[in-house]
Amino acid sequence: MSGLVQFYDPLYRCFTFPDFQLLPTLEEYAYLVGIPILDQLSFSGLERVPTSQEIADLLHIDESIIGAHMTTKDGIEGLPSDFLIAQATLYGKAMSEDAFESIFVLLIYGLVLFPNIDKFVDMNAIRIFSILNPVPTLLGDTYFTLHMRNAKGGGTVVCCLPLLYKWFISHLPQTVAFKENKGCLRWSTRLMSLTNDDIFWYNRVYDGVQIIDSCGEFSNVPLLGTCGGINYNPILARRQLEMVRAWRKIHRKGRKELGLKNCIALEPYTPWVRRRASEYLMPYVYLRPTPMVMVGPSTLPDQGVEELRDEDRSRA
Incomplete structure (x- = not known):
């Protein structure tokens, strides 16, 4: 996990890699721990101490x-x-x-x-x-400790590390070559060689799931952990989940609002991520990507954007 935390991007509250971004979401954490997110206030730290x-x-x-x-x-x-x-x-x-x-x-x-x-x-x-509503607090602890570690330039990550690890490996390549790592490459080398084509973006267990997208007047989702508060930006995770929901004043969004379900990044996004990675500076030397499997491009050229829009209109 020490390699992963080096990629934390404090500006966007996500992990920024050379040409893609990943961030843990409430829905993914809920699935991994097997506990649903309740439509009620989660831990605030203001609760009365039980007798x-x-x-x-x-x-x-x-x-x-x-x-x-x-x-x-x-x-x-x-x-x-x-x-x-x-x-x-x-x-x-x-x-x-x-x-x-x-x-x-x-x-x-x-x-x-x-x-x-x-x-x-x-x-x-x-x-x-x-x-009995631990998931928001779990995610809050994850983001808060990552953010504080980044701000201090080091320190211990105090959160449920097994859960963060389980989330991260769920998005890594599923190929035998990557899993076996016969070359005994360091994690830093393996992560820097990944491209958005290698990432396992979407799990079908999230089909039909509505995503907590924003809360009240906020454009993002505020979270309270056991040590402090922070917010995260699920709009950056639509490639991972692709549907939507929220806290006290719930904002529900589905296919009608967000468009077709797919894991494809449109052309303007990928160059933006690459620029951000260049500005933020990657923690390790960038390596030429190692091909995992032969796949088609996951970034659509500009002409593909209009085709998706036409298909979306036809299904509306």
């Missing part, structure tokens, strides 16, 4: 146990993971499914999805667990 009794009710265990193990680390309350693992083991052996599953899921929230302090499930993770 020991409320946490006990969430976990289906006795309140006195929670109260006895509630701890403060680095100024934030929470529960030691060793304690929760012991409780999950205890209730698992007792075949108490509700308690076991609740504790196990909370451990995933605190140690995997929203890691903060080693071996500790903090109160933010507990509050997000109680809200």
